Amino acid sequence: MEVTTLKVRVLIAAFIVLAVFSFAGLLSGPANRLRLELDYESGFTGVIFHTIQFGQSGTVFNYVKDGGQDVLFPFERFTASVGIDRHTVYFLYQPLTVQTKVKLKSDLLVDDVLFPAGTGMVLNYGFPFYRLSYTYDVLRKGDSYLALGLSLQIRNADIYFESLDGTKFVANKNVGPVPVIKIKGELWFNNRVYIATDIDGFYASSSFFNGADFDFEGSVLDASLRGGLKLTDYLEAYLNLRFIGGTAKGVSKNADSPDGFTDNRLATINVSIGFQLK
Numbered sequence: 001m002e003v004t005t006l007k008v009r010v011l012i013a014a015f016i017v018l019a020v021f022s023f024a025g026l027l028s029g030p031a032n033r034l035r036l037e038l039d040y041e042s043g044f045t046g047v048i049f050h051t052i053q054f055g056q057s058g059t060v061f062n063y064v065k066d067g068g069q070d071v072l073f074p075f076e077r078f079t080a081s082v083g084i085d086r087h088t089v090y091f092l093y094q095p096l097t098v099q100t101k102v103k104l105k106s107d108l109l110v111d112d113v114l115f116p117a118g119t120g121m122v123l124n125y126g127f128p129f130y131r132l133s134y135t136y137d138v139l140r141k142g143d144s145y146l147a148l149g150l151s152l153q154i155r156n157a158d159i160y161f162e163s164l165d166g167t168k169f170v171a172n173k174n175v176g177p178v179p180v181i182k183i184k185g186e187l188w189f190n191n192r193v194y195i196a197t198d199i200d201g202f203y204a205s206s207s208f209f210n211g212a213d214f215d216f217e218g219s220v221l222d223a224s225l226r227g228g229l230k231l232t233d234y235l236e237a238y239l240n241l242r243f244i245g246g247t248a249k250g251v252s253k254n255a256d257s258p259d260g261f262t263d264n265r266l267a268t269i270n271v272s273i274g275f276q277l278k
Contacts, residue, residue, distance in 0.1 A: 035088070035278065039079035041240060043272025044072040047098070048245075050125075052159070053263040054172060055111040060263070067123050068100030075270045086137035088147065094222075096244070097126040101164070110161050110170040112258050120164035127266070130154045131200070133182050143188045151180040151200050153220065172262065178202065180220055192230045196238075199223040216250030226274070235277055242270040 047070070050063040063069040081090040100123050108115040115121065135149030155178060160171040179202060186196040203219040221243060228238035245267035252260040 033084050035083040037081045037276060037278040039274060039276045041077040041272040041274035043075045043270060045075040045268050045270045046072055047268050049267040051265050056259050056261045058111060059109045061108060066105055068102045069098060073098050075272055088135050090133040092131040094129050096128045099124045113168055113170045115163060115168060122162045124160045126158035128156050135182055135184055144186055146185040149182040151182045153178040153180050178220055194228045196226045196228060218248045220246040238274050240272045240274055244268045244270060
């Protein structure tokens with residue numbers, strides 16, 4: 001994602017926040033049980049670990065060591081929620097696309113396509129996701145609470161390897177549902193300062209859980225720790241540290257690749273500044 005594109009999105013997000021400020025205030029007033037919250041984060045992503053393999057005889061490719069993911073990338077996150085009493089529904093959109101250009105240090109075999117050492121490459125790793133969540137406050141005291149719930153995450157993978165001369169290209173695209181367990185909580189120290197956590201995680205090793213027609217082993221972990229400050233009755237600012245990672249390993253009968261095998265392992269750390277309108 002280019003820096004200019006990120007700036008435009010930040011300006012658009014700021015405009016939207018200003019436009020809905022009065023509306024959110026009306027919905028979330030003290031006399032109204034309904035809560036509307038809008039949340040936007042902006043910062044950077046650092047890739048800790050990332051390997052991928054397409055085809056059982058394919059190369060286990062290290063994106064950090066050999067694929068140009070050893071630098072920082074822009075990070076954004078958009079969340080909206082509606083709550084009433086102890087019940088809350090969330091909708092999240094998480095962009096997660098990294099594109100790099102590198103010269104291969106060694107041969108790279110993706111499925112049955114060989115990219116020789118020295119080839120200039122465009123590497124696109126797109127794994128944005130959408131998530132719908134529901135939580136119930138099992139504990140609540142004042143503004144502090146602990147909530148448990150479930151999420152349904154939709155992955156939207158678009159991964160490709162392309163030589164810069166355009167002669168070789170391999171793509172892997174996939175869309176599918178992932179059920180996730182959710183834990184969310186806030187601890188307020190006074191009327192102004194709080195810490196919070198938001199954790200979505202799941203591990204499974206059966207095709208039953210993602211609606212696929214093949215067995216797989218997969219995991220998802222999206223966990224954050226934030227420190228926040230209440231600026232006004234309707235606006236909060238915070239600093240957030242977030243881990244996003246997961247694994248996916250299996251053989252798809254419907255894949256475009258010769259044997260359908262994929263092994264994808266990712267771990268990232270994200271640092272962001274956010275604003276919450278409520």
